[in-house]
Amino acid sequence: MNFTHETLPQRVVFASGQAFTRLPEEVARFGERPLVISTRADGVLPGAAYFREVAMHVPVEVANRAREAAEKHDVLVSVGGGSTTGLAKAVALTTGLPIVAVPTTFAGSEATNVWGLTENGRKTTGSDDRVLPRTVLYDAALTLPLPDDMAVASGLNALAHCVDSMWAPRADPINQTLALEGIRALRAGLPRHDLEGREQTLYGAHLAAVAFASAGSGLHHKICHVLGGMFNLPHAQTHAVVLPHVTALNISGVPPHIADVLIGLRGLREEVGAPRALRDFGFRDIDIPAAVDAILPVVPAGNPVPVTAGTLTALLHHAWAGEEPT
Structure with missing residues (x-):
């Protein structure tokens, strides 16, 4: 055998039916002023600010607006599928803010250090450890409503x-x-x-x-x-x-x-x-x-x-x- 393998550092929590009861303690590990990136209704994280504009393939203009919204926050919380996680990563790429990810689909973006942005019809991807969510909170119950x-x-x-x-x-x-x-x-x-x-x-x-x-x-x-x-x-x-x-x-x-x-x-x-x-x-x-x-x-x-x-x-x-x- 002759190969080099690199394992990314990440805290992974599996807790079916417990995502939103466990979320406050996980977020508190990284900051006190969270910005939740999600299309879900209020109440995912009481007292938090929300950014709800999420689009497929993370358009650059959306990412820029999310970065502006994150200026006064110290931790990002993504609740949703791959587009939501991807938008949080775009913010983390330029701000360095930590991400706590709560996936609601099987996209997998939450476990990688890969980011992607789309501009003028061309999708650019790259890898950067700043975009790897620090914690992933998996709750299979959140995937049950998926069509x-x-x-x-x-x-x-x-x-x-x-x-x-x-x-x-x-x-x-x-x-x-x-x-x-x-x-x-x-x-x-x-x-x-x-x-x-x-x-x-x-x-x-x-x-x-x-x-x-x-x-x-x-x-x-x-x-x-x-x-x-x-x-x-x-x-x-x-x-x-x-x-x-x-x-x-x-x-x-x-x-x-x-x-x-x-x-x-x-x-x-x-x-x-x-x-x-x-x-x-x-x-x-x-x-x-x-x-x-x-x-x-x-x-x-x-x-x-x-x-x-x-x-x-x-x-x-x-x-x-x-x-x-x-």
């Missing part, structure tokens, strides 16, 4: 973190092991709609994000970041549609024990009623050439199989049309 289609898309987004961790630029045996356990938990939890199922899914989503934070962005995420930034496609649904196509492309280039696990996921899309076509979310076939031109320069050098303009064109066409992966 089934959103829960499925969000869970498949988490699955994409696991899958991409198999071949991302910094993939190593430790994050591959975390990803494999994440796949097991997500495979068990996603088809279920009860609290125990949501706990398994949330646990799997956390492992997925930890693996992804270590391994970095592979081909799947490079594709989805371009599609989201250029065409404003919904984050989780885009990942859910694209994932099986990238998996099918790369599966011939991975070790047999990983290939066997990925093959075992083939029936999950039908089982959970996953979204299938990018055209259902506003992506057009005439957009494919521009997307290919934007994706090619950011394809990771270590992808398990070669990626060409023809490869990407075929992949995006199948994903646009909702065809079976080839």
Whole structure:
């Protein structure tokens, strides 16, 4: 073995049904003047100030307004999905304020030091330890109100973190092991709609994000970041549609024990009623050439199989049309 693995420092609390009773003590560890970033109603954290303007892919102009709102505060509290966590990260990136994250989906952003901002149709991402939430408070009960289609898309987004961790630029045996356990938990939890199922899914989503934070962005995420930034496609649904196509492309280039696990996921899309076509979310076939031109320069050098303009064109066409992966 010859690899370097880095584990990010973070306090993680799993407490089903207890998020908002535990939140004040967790916030008090870092400050006395919290700013809650959330679209939820008042009462999440009594006495706190709120910033409620949250948008997909964290537009720069929204981030700037949130930064201004945070000037008199000493701790950020994000309560919501990946867009909410992402906005808190954008604020932390320039202010250095600590974040306490309370996820309500399976996005996984709360467990990574990756940030993203969108400006003029282009999404820029990077990594910085300042944006890693200091504490994550997981409460599976908060995911129960998620509509089934959103829960499925969000869970498949988490699955994409696991899958991409198999071949991302910094993939190593430790994050591959975390990803494999994440796949097991997500495979068990996603088809279920009860609290125990949501706990398994949330646990799997956390492992997925930890693996992804270590391994970095592979081909799947490079594709989805371009599609989201250029065409404003919904984050989780885009990942859910694209994932099986990238998996099918790369599966011939991975070790047999990983290939066997990925093959075992083939029936999950039908089982959970996953979204299938990018055209259902506003992506057009005439957009494919521009997307290919934007994706090619950011394809990771270590992808398990070669990626060409023809490869990407075929992949995006199948994903646009909702065809079976080839």
